[in-house]
Amino acid sequence: MASRNWIDLAQDADTGIETIRAHFRGHAYDPHWHDSYLIGVTEQGVQQFSCRQQRHISTPGQVFMLEPGEIHDGTAPSAEGFTYSMLYLDPQWLERELHALFEQAPAACQPGFASTLLGDAPLAQATLQAFQALHGNELRIVRQTALDGLLAQMTAHLHWRQTSQLDPRLPLVAQRARDYLHAHVHDDIGLDDLARVSGVDRFRLSRAFKAAFGMAPHAYLIQLRLAKARHLLARGETPAQVASALGFADQSHLGRWFRRAYQLTPADYRKRCTNHPD
Structure with a gap:
């Protein structure tokens, strides 16, 4: 079939x-x-x-x-x-x-x-x-x-x-956490880091973040890294280089998340955008 x-x-x-x-x-x-x-x-x-x-x-x-x-x-x-x-x-x-x-x-x-x-x-x-x-x-x-x-x-x-950094429709706590994720996308970020910059405990932070953005902070961070991975792969960087640059544990870790989001492997996406071989 x-x-x-x-x-x-x-x-x-x-x-x-x-x-x-x-x-x-x-x-x-x-x-x-x-x-x-x-x-x-x-x-x-x-x-x-x-x-x-x-x-x-x-x-x-x-x-x-x-x-x-x-x-x-x-x-x-x-x-x-x-x-x-x-x-x-x-x-x-x-x-x-x-x-x-x-x-x-x-x-x-x-x-x-x-x-x-x-x-x-x-x-x-x-x-x-x-x-x-x-x-x-x-x-x-x-x-x-x-x-x-x-x-x-x-x-x-x-x-x-x-054009504004802040959206009045969303709680400030969640927006501060989101901005921190964008600024530290390559780092090993913990919920305690996000709670500290947001000024609340991590349980209230997680609830506010999910209500604002539809996913938990860790899932948002993965999506942010995947979006950046697309740009790097389209520029010709290899999946191994991208995984290392964006804080994934290894190339396989990047590949699993990339396939779930886009139904393509990082190598296949890179090849289609650049015509570089795997």
């Missing part, structure tokens, strides 16, 4: 945008987050996922949009599974392009997605056209035209918020 799941991944050299077309049956991936903006289209089947404390059901032709840091999972509730095409948009690239193309984009603000799941046929078509142009490595002018078309369709679903 053919493999239940498959992933076809590529990276655009000019923009750094990753394009992924994948098929999953049953459980697709554990809760995780990315440091990119995600926009994709469900092509076939039913895609079920949780995000923003809601359960979403995406059917063929629907567009899903996720902001950096938004925790989501994935599963196929029906036997035939689901297929989707998706783009990972670098935040700096997206903000730069939006400010360059659209004069109404406010200064000192960052874009966000008003909705997670949309039934917007023109946006779905623009997403698939951008995916096909980048994934197929079309002429640069074709790729740029397709991306401009995608940005134009996305603007109807964007909202802008003031």
Whole structure:
């Protein structure tokens, strides 16, 4: 029998945008987050996922949009599974392009997605056209035209918020702990370290952190390291080098977590992004 799941991944050299077309049956991936903006289209089947404390059901032709840091999972509730095409948009690239193309984009603000799941046929078509142009490595002018078309369709679903380190919707305790994790991502961090900088005991810290970010501090730290691992692997560093740099016990430890989050091994991801052999 053919493999239940498959992933076809590529990276655009000019923009750094990753394009992924994948098929999953049953459980697709554990809760995780990315440091990119995600926009994709469900092509076939039913895609079920949780995000923003809601359960979403995406059917063929629907567009899903996720902001950096938004925790989501994935599963196929029906036997035939689901297929989707998706783009990972670098935040700096997206903000730069939006400010360059659209004069109404406010200064000192960052874009966000008003909705997670949309039934917007023109946006779905623009997403698939951008995916096909980048994934197929079309002429640069074709790729740029397709991306401009995608940005134009996305603007109807964007909202802008003031760029700030602090989010008034989240408890300060959890945000202090998160900032500490980002600043010490390479270190062997303990809950007592996070409790100390947050000013509460570690039990209250753990409850506040999970309520704010949807996962425990240790799981968040692993996701943070995995996001950084993707960047290092895409630059050509070996899985062994990445595991050592990011505080994983060894290459196998990195590999186990990487596969659970992305359904790819670190070596396979590196090869698809760089064309370097394993």
